[in-house]
Amino acid sequence: MLVVRDAPSPNFDQRRGPPDMLVLHYTGMPAADEAIARLRDPEAKVSAHYVVDEDGTILRLVAEERRAWHAGRGSWQGETDCNAASIGIEIVNPGHEFGYRDFPGAQIDAVISLISDIRTRWTIPDARIIAHSDLAPDRKQDPGERFPWKRLASLGHGLWFEPAPERIDALGAPLAVGDEGLG
Numbered sequence: 186m187l188v189v190r191d192a193p194s195p196n197f198d199q200r201r202g203p204p205d206m207l208v209l210h211y212t213g214m215p216a217a218d219e220a221i222a223r224l225r226d227p228e229a230k231v232s233a234h235y236v237v238d239e240d241g242t243i244l245r246l247v248a249e250e251r252r253a254w255h256a257g258r259g260s261w262q263g264e265t266d267c268n269a270a271s272i273g274i275e276i277v278n279p280g281h282e283f284g285y286r287d288f289p290g291a292q293i294d295a296v297i298s299l300i301s302d303i304r305t306r307w308t309i310p311d312a313r314i315i316a317h318s319d320l321a322p323d324r325k326q327d328p329g330e331r332f333p334w335k336r337l338a339s340l341g342h343g344l345w346f347e348p349a350p351e352r353i354d355a356l357g358a359p360l361a362v363g364d365e366g367l368g
């Protein structure tokens with residue numbers, strides 16, 4: 186059973202329909218408590234539906250039926266109001282600016298449980314479980330390369346494919362660096 190604690194944020198408004206997208210973030214601040222405080226500060230005008238701390242604690246800040254303010258400017262599959270379409274999950278991590286580090290196992294387990302739980306309530310296609318950086322690649326990096334998308338996909342959530350080698354020969358075999366030159 187998923188344990189979720191309520192920590193309400195005033196930073197939300199109304200959706201225009203049911204959510205059908207999930208956006209994953211990292212908090213990108215040095216400490217969890219300051220990130221959570223900011224997401225609940227009416228002056229900051231930012232929020233997310235959930236925050237998952239490094240020990241696996243899950244906080245609910247905004248009800249899933251409401252429109253939280255986490256995605257900002259960007260688009261995915263033609264949707265430009267990503268806040269209206271999505272549920273946002275903030276994963277506690279200092280991020281690239283303040284010392285990006287591995288997501289602990291307990292935290293990832295909690296994120297996966299939360300995603301499974303959310304998908305029992307809403308119809309969210311795998312191609313719409315995305316990173317903040319997917320919808321705003323020009324200005325966002327989160328949740329970043331340490332997030333285990335491959336593991337998530339192996340458990341049935343989201344999409345993953347192995348990158349192909351950058352160069353292949355006529356028979357489809359990878360070319361090692363230096364193979365193509367005269368030396």
Ligand SMILES: [Zn+2]
Pocket residue numbers: 209210211255317325327
């Ligand atoms: Zn983000």
